[in-house]
Amino acid sequence: xxxxxxxxxxxxxxxxxxxxxxxxxxxxxxxxxxxxxxxxxxxxxxxxxxxxxxxxxxxxxxxxxxxxxxxxxxxxxxxxxxxxxxxxxxxxxxxxxxxxxxxxxxxxxxxxxxxxxxxxxxxxxxxxxxxxxxxxxxxxxxxxxxxxxxxxxx
Amino acid sequence: xxxxxxxxxxxxxxxxxxxxxxxxxxxxxxxxxxxxxxxxxxxxxxxxxxxxxxxxxxxxxxxxxxxxxxxxxxxxxxxxxxxxxxxxxxxxxxxxxxxxxxxxxxxxxxxxxxxxxxxxxxxxxxxxxxxxxxxxxxxxxxxxxxxxxxxxxx
Numbered sequence: 001x002x003x004x005x006x007x008x009x010x011x012x013x014x015x016x017x018x019x020x021x022x023x024x025x026x027x028x029x030x031x032x033x034x035x036x037x038x039x040x041x042x043x044x045x046x047x048x049x050x051x052x053x054x055x056x057x058x059x060x061x062x063x064x065x066x067x068x069x070x071x072x073x074x075x076x077x078x079x080x081x082x083x084x085x086x087x088x089x090x091x092x093x094x095x096x097x098x099x100x101x102x103x104x105x106x107x108x109x110x111x112x113x114x115x116x117x118x119x120x121x122x123x124x125x126x127x128x129x130x131x132x133x134x135x136x137x138x139x140x141x142x143x144x145x146x147x148x149x150x151x152x153x154x
Numbered sequence: 155x156x157x158x159x160x161x162x163x164x165x166x167x168x169x170x171x172x173x174x175x176x177x178x179x180x181x182x183x184x185x186x187x188x189x190x191x192x193x194x195x196x197x198x199x200x201x202x203x204x205x206x207x208x209x210x211x212x213x214x215x216x217x218x219x220x221x222x223x224x225x226x227x228x229x230x231x232x233x234x235x236x237x238x239x240x241x242x243x244x245x246x247x248x249x250x251x252x253x254x255x256x257x258x259x260x261x262x263x264x265x266x267x268x269x270x271x272x273x274x275x276x277x278x279x280x281x282x283x284x285x286x287x288x289x290x291x292x293x294x295x296x297x298x299x300x301x302x303x304x305x306x307x308x
Contacts, residue, residue: 039222068193089247
């Protein structure tokens, strides 16, 4: 939002099929462990040695860490919406674990645009946001419904 | 997982309709702002004054903060699964904003149990997890698919 280089988009600026690619975030074990200690304190997210003997067979980020980093990338460089990125929810999936050496970016596409009948000043936009690592592997799929403002009149 | 008081449940211990209620987490503005500065830096999550003039009409937690705190409550006191809480994703919705004075807890219910055909040592469990505040208002609905281990033989 604060990036003066980016255009500030309103509902009427978006079209189905529009695509956006975010900048990158480089993860590491320290970030994974710090997030997990606060929000998801389980050995496969907090202890590299114990993690070897779990379902994940090695340290993996909490899915909510992947989700939070996806949001950071969307806000900072992902989708330059004029009034910010406001989601009411959506389907989230983590097809494979996020690992300590992953460099994340987010590829987003506009899937559906739904003008509001009751609120003429805004609408809903359904996006598909894929979080990928440096090898193009999909770490998270998220299909948020976002609240997007129309351009103010006058 | 590390709570010696809680039973450690395996797939065969769960039944459709089983319910679990977590402990509580008291939120405040400082936590909301700290999380948002790192993961969701938008004025309605980071600046109480500016937030008054936004969609949220006051400081609101990032939905991902509500999600992360929900996970913390599930791990610490929500659902005592023997091998931890491992989700592959699900539908998440935030029907109303989480506010600085909210005290969160999570109410979970087993909706569906799906034994794995290919992996006899585990199955999938669909839960419904509602995150509520001290007034019983639903702040988040999440329907995760969780990977749950069967009790080891012998």
